[in-house]
Amino acid sequence: METKSALQSLSGLAQDHRLSIFRYLVTRGTVGAVVQEIAESVGFSGSTLSFHLKGLVHAGLASATAEGRFVRYHANFAAMDGLIRYLTEHCCEDDPGRCAIAAKTPRTPKGGTRA
Amino acid sequence: METKSALQSLSGLAQDHRLSIFRYLVTRGTVGAVVQEIAESVGFSGSTLSFHLKGLVHAGLASATAEGRFVRYHANFAAMDGLIRYLTEHCCEDDPGRCAIAAKTPRTPKGGTRA
DNA sequence: TCCATGTTTCTAGAATGCTAGAATCGTCGT
DNA sequence: ACGACGATTCTAGCATTCTAGAAACATGGA
Numbered sequence: 001m002e003t004k005s006a007l008q009s010l011s012g013l014a015q016d017h018r019l020s021i022f023r024y025l026v027t028r029g030t031v032g033a034v035v036q037e038i039a040e041s042v043g044f045s046g047s048t049l050s051f052h053l054k055g056l057v058h059a060g061l062a063s064a065t066a067e068g069r070f071v072r073y074h075a076n077f078a079a080m081d082g083l084i085r086y087l088t089e090h091c092c093e094d095d096p097g098r099c100a101i102a103a104k105t106p107r108t109p110k111g112g113t114r115a
Numbered sequence: 116m117e118t119k120s121a122l123q124s125l126s127g128l129a130q131d132h133r134l135s136i137f138r139y140l141v142t143r144g145t146v147g148a149v150v151q152e153i154a155e156s157v158g159f160s161g162s163t164l165s166f167h168l169k170g171l172v173h174a175g176l177a178s179a180t181a182e183g184r185f186v187r188y189h190a191n192f193a194a195m196d197g198l199i200r201y202l203t204e205h206c207c208e209d210d211p212g213r214c215a216i217a218a219k220t221p222r223t224p225k226g227g228t229r230a
Numbered sequence: 231t232c233c234a235t236g237t238t239t240c241t242a243g244a245a246t247g248c249t250a251g252a253a254t255c256g257t258c259g260t
Numbered sequence: 261a262c263g264a265c266g267a268t269t270c271t272a273g274c275a276t277t278c279t280a281g282a283a284a285c286a287t288g289g290a
Contacts, residue, residue, distance in 0.1 A: 034236090035236070035237065036236075036237095045258065046236085046237070046238085047237095047238075047239080047240090049237090049240095050237065050238050050239080051238090053237095053238095054238080054239095068236090069235065069237075070236065071236080071238095072235085089251050
């Protein structure tokens with residue numbers, strides 16, 4: 001993951017409403033949630049919700065799939081993993097022996113990059 | 116980690132200059148770096164640098180210790196770990212069996228919360 | 231086709247965040 | 261005590277982001 005996409009992910013999550021939305025999607029795992037469900041969970045106006053969902057998708061943190069007139073959103077776990085890896089990259093470069101973090105994250109959910 | 120501090124961490128990192136600073140501090144591990152070093156690494160004006168360092172400290176992502184007239188900064192790995200845990204919390208709540216992420220991060224660097 | 235429903239886009243105003251020059255504060259060496 | 265130096269704070273202007281009402285768009289059912 002390059003700096004740019006890490007920054008997009010971080011900016012995407014650095015807002016309480018978007019963080020709420022994302023965390024809700026995380027709890028929903030591979031199932032995801034349609035906009036109405038999300039709205040019930042977080043409780044703010046439709047246009048605001050749409051604004052933030054767009055932000056999450058743009059940041060690569062979520063994906064949207066149409067289901068008739070509903071739209072289902074899923075958290076993008078791969079993006080989250082990438083972000084985590086990015087943050088811990090080069091940790092304690094000077095003295096890796098002292099470091100318990102660096103590059104040891106056996107992540108990615110079973111079932112691919114989506115959902 | 117509660118929502119508020121996670122949000123602070125995320126906001127702290129969601130800015131390219133602060134992210135650069137933080138990542139540089141991460142590479143410096145327990146050694147940390149004085150402001151001059153950081154300035155050489157990232158290359159922007161003193162007041163801007165100070166502004167962002169303050170932001171990182173306020174977000175709990177870095178700590179500052181005076182060394183004569185120098186100030187040494189360290190990345191706060193504990194905060195980063197906390198953030199990572201927070202993000203992956205409750206992952207796939209509906210069907211944990213399907214999830215490879217949830218609560219399995221053996222993190223925290225050797226040597227305590229500082230550094 | 232027409233209406234109801236679900237979602238997104240448009241818009242403006244308010245709030246927040248960023249940058250960098252100038253001034254300030256604290257520490258060290260002489 | 262004084263000057264040099266490292267770092268932070270102050271300030272103002274600029275840019276970005278957030279919110280929510282209104283309008284628009286798309287889909288499904290009657």
